[in-house]
Amino acid sequence: MSPREFEEVIAAGQRVEPRDWMPDGYRKTLIRQIAQHAHSEIIGMQPEGHWLTRAPSLRRKAILLAKVQDEAGHGIYLYSAAETLGADRAELTAKLLAREHKYSSIFNYPALSYADVGVIGWLVDGAAICNQVPLCRSSYGPYARAMIRICKEESFHQRQGYELLMQMMRGTDAQRAMVQDAVDRWWWPALMMFGPPDDQSPNTAQSMAWGIKRHTNDELRQRFVDMTVPQGEALGVRFPDPALAWNAQRGCYDFTPPDWAEFTAVINGHGPCNDDRLAARKAAHEGGRWVREAAMAFARRSAEQQTA
Ligand SMILES: [Fe+2]
Numbered sequence: 098m099s100p101r102e103f104e105e106v107i108a109a110g111q112r113v114e115p116r117d118w119m120p121d122g123y124r125k126t127l128i129r130q131i132a133q134h135a136h137s138e139i140i141g142m143q144p145e146g147h148w149l150t151r152a153p154s155l156r157r158k159a160i161l162l163a164k165v166q167d168e169a170g171h172g173i174y175l176y177s178a179a180e181t182l183g184a185d186r187a188e189l190t191a192k193l194l195a196r197e198h199k200y201s202s203i204f205n206y207p208a209l210s211y212a213d214v215g216v217i218g219w220l221v222d223g224a225a226i227c228n229q230v231p232l233c234r235s236s237y238g239p240y241a242r243a244m245i246r247i248c249k250e251e252s253f254h255q256r257q258g259y260e261l262l263m264q265m266m267r268g269t270d271a272q273r274a275m276v277q278d279a280v281d282r283w284w285w286p287a288l289m290m291f292g293p294p295d296d297q298s299p300n301t302a303q304s305m306a307w308g309i310k311r312h313t314n315d316e317l318r319q320r321f322v323d324m325t326v327p328q329g330e331a332l333g334v335r336f337p338d339p340a341l342a343w344n345a346q347r348g349c350y351d352f353t354p355p356d357w358a359e360f361t362a363v364i365n366g367h368g369p370c371n372d373d374r375l376a377a378r379k380a381a382h383e384g385g386r387w388v389r390e391a392a393m394a395f396a397r398r399s400a401e402q403q404t405a
């Protein structure tokens with residue numbers, strides 16, 4: 098593919114594949130975005146993973162276990178998609194551990210009760226769906242195809258969270274209070290998941306021109322609010338935003354933006370759990386060293402036997 102053919106493929110809404118010619122900036126932007134996404138899936142296993150041994154019933158444990166395992170799978174699809182662009186997974190992990198790569202700010206908040214498991218499914222996976230459904234039409238083939246599969250699993254994640262909350266809301270006053278407390282804590286970080294406001298997001302225009310991104314951060318944030326507010330009403334929870342109200346003129350909800358100073362602090366490593374999350378990831382990586390070494394030794398020996 099030539100530079101002109103690349104432009105034609107993008108203009109026609111077709112897909113760019115690994116062996117096609119692509120601009121350096123396109124490749125670099127995609128590697129950064131896909132790696133950041135992969136890191137988020139893997140680090141994102143931690144807040145809920147904490148509750149696996151504390152699930153209130155066998156049924157809840159089986160559901161949560163399946164969900165957390167799905168997130169590991171999402172990380173693997175995405176690291177594989179990044180490798181089709183020439184990135185090396187070990188290097189991407191090293192950059193994450195050295196704090197040179199970022200992951201979603203949301204996973205730097207603690208999950209304090211089992212209601213958080215429900216609210217994470219409902220709001221965090223719900224926000225992830227808003228972000229990710231348009232990426233199923235991303236211009237880069239391997240990324241788009243990975244997203245199709247991931248989105249199917251994300252809708253299960255959102256449903257299991259909502260169903261857990263529905264059950265808790267039908268329970269005792271104490272359970273309802275746990276749900277409300279979790280909504281109060283997760284609402285603002287969930288709004289931050291769409292990234293900074295459009296006028297502070299310098300890369301958006303280029304990413305949209307390349308078909309890597311399909312909607313701006315503010316568009317997706319609005320879509321999330323409009324989708325989520327009626328779900329909260331059906332559930333019987335309040336959102337911690339007195340300005341949240343239906344705007345008949347605009348045909349969508351008005352809402353207060355999250356605290357962007359807090360977002361910047363968390364992204365720069367100063368959230369409540371950044372150090373814990375990276376320390377746990379590092380320990381897991383060290384703990385898995387012998388498995389990687391054994392797999393490499395086995396691959397080497399099999400290759401030697403084949404040539405012999
Ligand atoms: Fe995921």
Ligand SMILES: [Fe+2]
Binds near residue numbers: 168222225250251254
């Ligand atoms: Fe998920």
